[in-house]
Amino acid sequence: MDVYEDPATWAPERPRPKGQLAVRFVLTVLYTPVQIVLWLVALAAFLVVGLATEIITVFSTSYEQGLFKAMDRVLDPLAKxxxxxxxxxxxxxxxxxxxxxxxVEKKVGRWTKRASVPRKAGKPRPPVECAIPLRDYRGVGGAYVAQVALAQGWELRPTDVRKEVRLWWSAAS
Structure with missing residues (x-):
């Protein structure tokens, strides 16, 4: 935590009212099947377009890259x-x-396990950055995430603690 940061933003979030949480939970239960169906429909549409335009991809790599970028832009938000x-x-x-x-300890421990794996030849590098979302630490605050992460060898990155705590694996440098 940098000295210019307001310490109050690193404190735990206030508990939300149970009634509000119950309403949000019911809405989540109703929304999740719709989101899954939308994701499947979008995936099917991209597969159909990809199969239909397979001939174009033989001659143009930029078309294929554009199709993959569009697929990422559409499917990634639907998956969250x-x-x-x-x-x-x-x-x-x-x-x-x-x-x-x-x-928090489980989440940071899982990221530490991934990041500390030695690099193998021909394999992608282990992740050196991660973000712990607010949903994982709202009851203990970002300061606790920073404390646990620093103890396991992570460094803090510029972050908006009201949304997530961004970390960087210092042993990667």
Missing amino acids: WPSWCVSWPELRHEGDAAYYRAR
């Missing part, structure tokens, strides 16, 4: 939950600091 969605564990454990501490 909106920020208003609430999962069952979030509904049950809202305000439970011990649950969020365990969640």
Whole structure:
């Protein structure tokens, strides 16, 4: 945490009202099947377009790259939950600091395990950057994420703590 940052932004978020969480959970349950169907329809559309234009891709690599970029732009947002969605564990454990501490330790530990794997020849480099979303640390605050991450060898990156904490694996340099 840099000295110019407001320490209040690194504190735990206030627990949300149970009624509001219950409404968001019901909306999430209703929205998730729609999101899955939209993702499948978009994937099917890209597969149909890709198969129909296979002849063009033989002659033009830029068309293929453009198709992949368009597919990423459409499918990636559909694969992520909106920020208003609430999962069952979030509904049950809202305000439970011990649950969020365990969640942060598990998430940072998983990223540490991935980043600390030695690089093998011919394989892609292990990830050196990660982002821990607010949904994983809202009950303990960004300061706890920073504390756990620094203890495991991560460095903080410029970040908006109200959305996520960005980390960089310092052993990668």
